[in-house]
Amino acid sequence: MRAPASRRPEPAENLSAAEQKAEKARGRIGVGLIVPGFVFLLLFFAAPVFVLLAMSLYAKPPGAETGVFVPAFEVSNYVVALSEYWVPLLRSFLFAGIATVLALIIGYTMAYLVAVRLRQHKLLAAILLVILIAPFFSSFVLRTQAWKQILSDEGFVVEALRFVAILPEDGRLTATSIAVVAGLTYNFLPFMTLPIYASLERLDTRLLEAAGDLFASPMTAFRKVTLPLSMPGVFAGTLLTFIPASGDYINATILGNNRDTAMIGQVIDSRFFKIVDYPMAAALSTVLMVVILILVMAYIRKFGTKELF
Amino acid sequence: MAPQPFNRRRKPTDPRLNRLIAAQVSRRRLLGGAGGLGLAGLLAACGTGGTGTGGASSAAALTPAADVSADEAVVNWANWTLYLDYDDETKKYPSLEAFMEKSGLTVNYSEDVDGNDSYYGKVQAQLSRGQDIGQDIVTLTDYMAARLIRQGYTQELDRSNIPNAENLLPNLQDVDFDPGRKHSLTWQSGFAGIAWNKEKVPGGLKTVSDLWKPELKGRVEVLDEMRDTMGLLMLEQGVDIAGDWGADEFGNAADLLEQQIDSGQIRQVKGNSYKEDLVSEDALAVIGWSGDITQLNFEEGDKWEFAIPEAGGTLWSDNMLVPIGATHKSNAEQLMNHYYDPEVAATVAAYVNYICPVEGAREAMEGIDPSLVDNPLIFPTEDFLSNVSIFRTLDSGEENEYSSMFSGAIGV
Numbered sequence: 001m002r003a004p005a006s007r008r009p010e011p012a013e014n015l016s017a018a019e020q021k022a023e024k025a026r027g028r029i030g031v032g033l034i035v036p037g038f039v040f041l042l043l044f045f046a047a048p049v050f051v052l053l054a055m056s057l058y059a060k061p062p063g064a065e066t067g068v069f070v071p072a073f074e075v076s077n078y079v080v081a082l083s084e085y086w087v088p089l090l091r092s093f094l095f096a097g098i099a100t101v102l103a104l105i106i107g108y109t110m111a112y113l114v115a116v117r118l119r120q121h122k123l124l125a126a127i128l129l130v131i132l133i134a135p136f137f138s139s140f141v142l143r144t145q146a147w148k149q150i151l152s153d154e155g156f157v158v159e160a161l162r163f164v165a166i167l168p169e170d171g172r173l174t175a176t177s178i179a180v181v182a183g184l185t186y187n188f189l190p191f192m193t194l195p196i197y198a199s200l201e202r203l204d205t206r207l208l209e210a211a212g213d214l215f216a217s218p219m220t221a222f223r224k225v226t227l228p229l230s231m232p233g234v235f236a237g238t239l240l241t242f243i244p245a246s247g248d249y250i251n252a253t254i255l256g257n258n259r260d261t262a263m264i265g266q267v268i269d270s271r272f273f274k275i276v277d278y279p280m281a282a283a284l285s286t287v288l289m290v291v292i293l294i295l296v297m298a299y300i301r302k303f304g305t306k307e308l309f
Numbered sequence: 310m311a312p313q314p315f316n317r318r319r320k321p322t323d324p325r326l327n328r329l330i331a332a333q334v335s336r337r338r339l340l341g342g343a344g345g346l347g348l349a350g351l352l353a354a355c356g357t358g359g360t361g362t363g364g365a366s367s368a369a370a371l372t373p374a375a376d377v378s379a380d381e382a383v384v385n386w387a388n389w390t391l392y393l394d395y396d397d398e399t400k401k402y403p404s405l406e407a408f409m410e411k412s413g414l415t416v417n418y419s420e421d422v423d424g425n426d427s428y429y430g431k432v433q434a435q436l437s438r439g440q441d442i443g444q445d446i447v448t449l450t451d452y453m454a455a456r457l458i459r460q461g462y463t464q465e466l467d468r469s470n471i472p473n474a475e476n477l478l479p480n481l482q483d484v485d486f487d488p489g490r491k492h493s494l495t496w497q498s499g500f501a502g503i504a505w506n507k508e509k510v511p512g513g514l515k516t517v518s519d520l521w522k523p524e525l526k527g528r529v530e531v532l533d534e535m536r537d538t539m540g541l542l543m544l545e546q547g548v549d550i551a552g553d554w555g556a557d558e559f560g561n562a563a564d565l566l567e568q569q570i571d572s573g574q575i576r577q578v579k580g581n582s583y584k585e586d587l588v589s590e591d592a593l594a595v596i597g598w599s600g601d602i603t604q605l606n607f608e609e610g611d612k613w614e615f616a617i618p619e620a621g622g623t624l625w626s627d628n629m630l631v632p633i634g635a636t637h638k639s640n641a642e643q644l645m646n647h648y649y650d651p652e653v654a655a656t657v658a659a660y661v662n663y664i665c666p667v668e669g670a671r672e673a674m675e676g677i678d679p680s681l682v683d684n685p686l687i688f689p690t691e692d693f694l695s696n697v698s699i700f701r702t703l704d705s706g707e708e709n710e711y712s713s714m715f716s717g718a719i720g721v
Contacts, residue, residue, distance in 0.1 A: 063705075063706065064705070065459070065460050065705050066456055066460070066705045066708055066709065067429075067433050067437070067460075068437075088721070145585065148585070148586075148589065148591075149585075149589050152589035152590060152591045153528070153589075153590065153591050154589065154590040154591075155589070170526070170527070172527065172591075174591055175527075175576050175577050175591070254582075256577075257570075257576060257577050258570050258575070258577060258578045258719050258720040258721065259570055259571060259573065259720060262720045262721045266721040267721055269721075270716050270721050272430060273424070273426040273427050273429075273430045274426050274712055274716060275709065275712045275713055275716060276426075276429070276430075276433075276709075277709070
């Protein structure tokens with residue numbers, strides 16, 4: 001073996017042959033550990049995305065059978081996708097945005113309660129944590145269906161709300177955009193709460209005492225100490241909520257109506273299965289993906305924390 | 310495919326060899342695609358029929374798979390849920406057990422079909438290449454059966470293996486998508502009509518227009534199955550849906566539908582789940598399916614009534630088809646023959662409550678459940694049938710045009 005290059009760090013020169021061999025082996029193991037993940041990503045992420053992009057440019061030859069498309073460079077698919085479906089697209093991001101903010105308010109409060117306020121009461125905190133995670137254990141489609149029954153026009157919730165005149169006499173809860181946003185908030189709440197909980201749980205409460213010693217009011221201490229230290233959790237939680245919520249179609253299908261709640265996921269589903277227009281479904285998916293990517297990039301640049309990466 | 314018991318194996322016969330060779334070829338092609346061709350391989354894998362030839366149809370190239378029924382005593386059947394007589398105690402399907410005993414065949418029955426469109430989306434890529442989708446019989450509704458037959462995705466049935474098919478009701482013998490029933494046999498049929506909550510809508514409903522009454526505002530739901538909802542709306546507007554209508558007639562009905570959705574009269578447009586809304590009473594009146602209402606009344610107490618609107622209702626059928634890549638066609642035909650036996654058909658009808666397509670089943674029902682003999686939703690009278698029509702089969706261009714219009718009207 002040749003003499004080590006000058007850039008090589010000092011101690012390396014003193015390595016024995018055995019140590020050098022061990023280091024090389026470690027390097028090989030490192031590469032070996034990366035390969036499975038890389039292959040997985042290539043097979044199950046890169047390849048499908050490539051196929052999706054290619055499919056979004058396919059064209060339907062005149063007079064072709066249902067479901068038959070040929071490779072082409074049909075950019076007009078995107079023009080149609082944007083010009084015809086911008087309303088559900090915009091609505092998806094609006095609904096997902098509102099749901100994210102609501103989930104942040106509710107989720108932060110819950111996580112703060114369990115992780116900071118009840119830190120001394122181990123048992124109570126553990127029970128509450130289980131309650132937080134419990135919704136994960138059952139199918140979210142079933143839970144959403146259950147809400148439909150609870151909030152039905154003839155159910156006690158709607159009757160009570162009508163009685164206290166919060167809802168008008170012919171008002172309803174299901175099949176409204178409020179129901180869809182509420183469903184999104186409810187279903188993605190654990191994704192918001194758990195990351196925040198994880199970062200609040202590590203919060204050193206002595207810092208809060210120190211803030212108090214320096215005459216900070218509890219509110220100021222929260223704003224200047226707790227909140228900044230929990231930002232990685234908030235950041236992860238908002239992304240984990242916003243991204244899947246904008247592509248979600250289950251909530252809108254079950255809790256929405258056919259007037260003012262259609263989300264882009266529903267449109268993609270019907271383009272793919274009902275109309276069998278695979279290129280349009282692919283183009284819409286691509287648009288959704290790109291817009292999410294742009295929004296997330298902007299978000300990371302504005303609020304991103306180094307701790308995440 | 311179930312492994313074959315060794316002692317039953319005979320000397321390899323031609324079909325088996327053929328299959329082996331076919332399997333090798335496809336494996337080699339797959340490897341070639343993944344390895345060398347890269348892009349082309351990936352594109353081919355993404356599931357369209359088009360492979361760059363620009364041909365209007367890929368149907369001509371497909372050939373039926375070799376039939377290995379003689380060597381493998383198996384039939385694989387994909388059907389909808391709750392669509393075959395089931396014994397809760399033994400957890401078995403009595404009519405299917407009887408068939409297995411009689412024929413010595415093993416039937417792998419699966420409730421894989423949860424929607425025509427979604428099932429098509431799942432298997433289309435394989436069918437377009439003539440591959441085996443693992444099913445020897447699939448049960449699909451008229452329009453989807455029509456699409457599969459048109460695209461050459463089905464095998465021709467050998468009616469000499471299905472002598473009982475003679476029992477098919479005369480009005481189902483000839484359908485526009487399969488003249489002479491060469492590729493399909495009816496499994497069950499049903500009506501789409503109007504249904505309402507008897508307690509909350511005391512006067513009942515007579516026509517589709519009754520659904521637009523002010524007191525039902527926001528409590529009406531219609532099916533997301535285009536042919537049923539649009540069929541009923543078009544019938545109400547005086548269109549003969551089985552006849553030669555065009556975009557104008559369809560457009561008028563679509564406008565009405567959109568208007569009723571926009572005004573909030575129609576609460577939601579739904580698939581099978583409209584039943585849950587009837588139960589929760591979010592929906593008080595619906596466009597729905599006859600068998601569903603019969604089953605709901607059975608399960609939830611006699612609360613709803615189903616009627617064919619005065620202007621007419623739609624009649625649809627689900628059809629048994631043998632997919633192009635199926636390898637047990639003659640076994641499948643034996644199974645079809647079994648279910649066209651009037652006794653067996655009556656057993657099924659007594660459970661599923663849809664229209665039984667088998668002549669003579671009504672007489673057989675006398676011995677099974679006499680209360681069902683006079684149920685017009687299972688054994689419709691001539692009178693009843695005269696007021697329902699079948700939505701005419703659309704060609705692929707129309708299919709695309711009209712389903713886009715429908716989806717525009719319902720908002721997704």
